[in-house]
Amino acid sequence: MSDTGLDIFDRTVQVSNEWLNEINAELGGEKKHAYHALRATLHALRDRLTVDEATNLGAQFPIMVKGIYYDQWHPATNPAKDERTKEKFLAAVDERLRKSATDDDPERACKAVFGLLQKRVTAGEIEDVKHMLPAEVQTLWPH
Template sequence: MTINTFTQAAQQAQHWVNELADDLNWREPRAYHLLRCVLHTLRDWLPLEEMTDLSAQLPVLIRGIYFENWKPKATPVRNRGKEHFISRVKDAFPDDQSINAEQAVVAVFSLLDRHISQGEIVQVRNSLKKAMRDLWPTN
């Protein structure tokens, strides 16, 4: 891997964060924190095979964030309902009472929908419970 490759990877990750920040009209550090939290939560909700299939389509630095602090023996989590997903995201913002966690999750799912192949998105959506699937945008 060359320095140019690192630079390109950083630019691609920054583009995702900027895009999410623009979608939500948030500042970049807050958007990064949200992206990280939703990716970790999604990772922990998906079956192992689907979790790794999704990771293969993430940009290299985003993939690193996705796997950060992953505990394979603890995933997928037992209770994978929508309420718990939303709660986990809201809990990641303890000092921010203004966050609409469901809207924030939808924004991250929309970002993934724009950047990941539709075939993979369909597989990810189908791996989730119906209430969770309702958070994903449909084309």
Template sequence: MRFPLFVEAVARRAELPTDEAATVSRAVLQTLADRITADEATDLAAQLPDDVGGYLEPGGTATTGGAVDFLYRVAERAAVDPAVAEVGAVAVLATLRDTVTVGEFHDLVAQLPKGFDAMVDPIPRPPYDV
């Protein structure tokens, strides 16, 4: 999935204009990279096309704080209202969930604080054969 397709999926989910969805997507990915370990950012980026995974370059120092702090950082980075940042973050995480393997998405979510639970849809489970 190239970045324009990723953005289209985010725009649809978040009901945002494409330009705003692109800005928010970049901000969410960059803020995630600041939040997770460099190894996890590298693993996640490896499952994404270069033009999407490139935004997961760690910024140097990991940030801490809960989901609210994360959303304010996204809002500041994207120059949008925190409510738009939240809708966008949920859409980006859902698009990531559909794009990478279940194991990789689980590894990403495992590094996020508990407050992120409301922003992350449940991880799909494989159907069981009876």
């Protein structure tokens, strides 16, 4: 565990690492790939939610993950106006993964992150988020 001298910071480092470890357990490989999968998937998801729903979801994240989630967000553009298909969603994740020089499979990344969210975020919030997504994107969530 980190030792910053502030319990809130130490705790968020610990919990954020737990999140990354859970994703990494699904993806394997280097832990940095788990970070890139988390970032790419959260940004693609956030950008397809209304501002209120994106904010409600982000409220349940550890502080460090909130920073990742809100980084470079432009709420005025939410929700994204692109075609609401699974292919477009995965393309958005893939684009973000490629920017980080990661050639991971975007569908595997999404499924790992959505599996984590399903465990770590309240069931009611997950249902609210899923209902904002097209049915074919909902298939990426665990059943």
